[in-house]
Amino acid sequence: MTTPPPPITEPDPSALVCSGxxxxxxxxxxxxxxxxxxxxxxxxxxxxxxxxxxxxxNVRFASTR
Structure with a gap:
């Protein structure tokens, strides 16, 4: 069972650790x-x-760069 996401007004935790x-x-x-x-x-x-x-x-992220 997963917890429901917080309100949309709260940012994703990844946004808090990267530059603006x-x-x-x-x-x-x-x-x-x-x-x-x-x-x-x-x-x-x-x-x-x-x-x-x-x-x-079997799916992995591949860089497009």
């Missing part, structure tokens, strides 16, 4: 998240969880 110029909105819920630069992704951790569950164990 790398913070942007989640493409799904618009919550502030670490979006730009190394390690950034377009989805916050709560929106990414169901997506990642559908990938399976």
């Amino acid at each position: 110029d790398k913070v942007g909105p989640c493409t799904s819920c618009q919550r502030k998240t670490h979006r730009y630069g190394t390690g950034g992704g377009p989805l916050c951790q709560w929106c990414m969880e169901p997506v990642r569950a559908g990938w399976g164990p």
